[in-house]
Amino acid sequence: MSVDDFTVLMKALSDSNRVRALIALRDRELCVCQLMELLELAISTVSKHMSILKQAKLVRTRKTGRWVYYSLDNTQTTQGELTDLAIKSLIESETIIRDASRIKKILNSDIEELCGKQRGAKCCPSGDK
Amino acid sequence: MSVDDFTVLMKALSDSNRVRALIALRDRELCVCQLMELLELAISTVSKHMSILKQAKLVRTRKTGRWVYYSLDNTQTTQGELTDLAIKSLIESETIIRDASRIKKILNSDIEELCGKQRGAKCCPSGDK
DNA sequence: TTTACAATTCGTCAACTAACGAAATGAAGA
């Protein structure tokens, strides 16, 4: 790995929203609208953040129809070790604990209240009750 | 560790000059003028970079008279593991290999040619032949 | 086909960062 590759990786985790997103993917995949709900950011902002994590090879995407699911990329050694370090270091942080309970609610909430809002669109099957 | 503490740490290593400086300290302490020689940056810039690494608790300082020596801070768990990861991931990178041989030259070069320039100031005892 | 819509890309703005030289700091030596 080059020094530039390494700094791309560090830059990817030098923003708190991206760190929170990465850790949210710890034991499940999530779609952009769920991450938007978690981070309380505009969807375009979330998409940008996720593309930076993807470029750093920390996450990967799985596309199903109109939906894109993000999950941890477990094919890269350094990235995997860094993700493990982030999880280990932050698992007891207030923000991450709060996020964990918010994620539970998000996974249990009506899909309509996430992406589709009042339109009742079927966005994120993994969150189905 | 809080998410903000973690991002400070990531930001500290999201600049290639700081990564190179950190790894240069792998098995020796160095003073600002030696790091300036290695990185080929203005001394004020090097000082700023090192203060960012210090704030992130990746390095510490030892002051002796007018000189300040930087070395790895081995008192912090996460920082130590991150430093180890950086070293492991980059030890074979071209930049770091080139730096290693430059550091040898710096340690062997006349002190006058570093800090003191033509003035013959005794800057960095650790570089004495 | 046409419409709907999740996600991405684009354009813009405010805030931040890395670089430098100049000025300030502070510890030795004259």
Next chain:
DNA sequence: TCTTCATTTCGTTAGTTGACGAATTGTAAA
């Protein structure tokens, strides 16, 4: 004390980043 000088801090400038809404893309349903 006064000077020297390694380092830090300050002030400035150019380039980068994170945020948003608007426009675009691409897939699926009507």
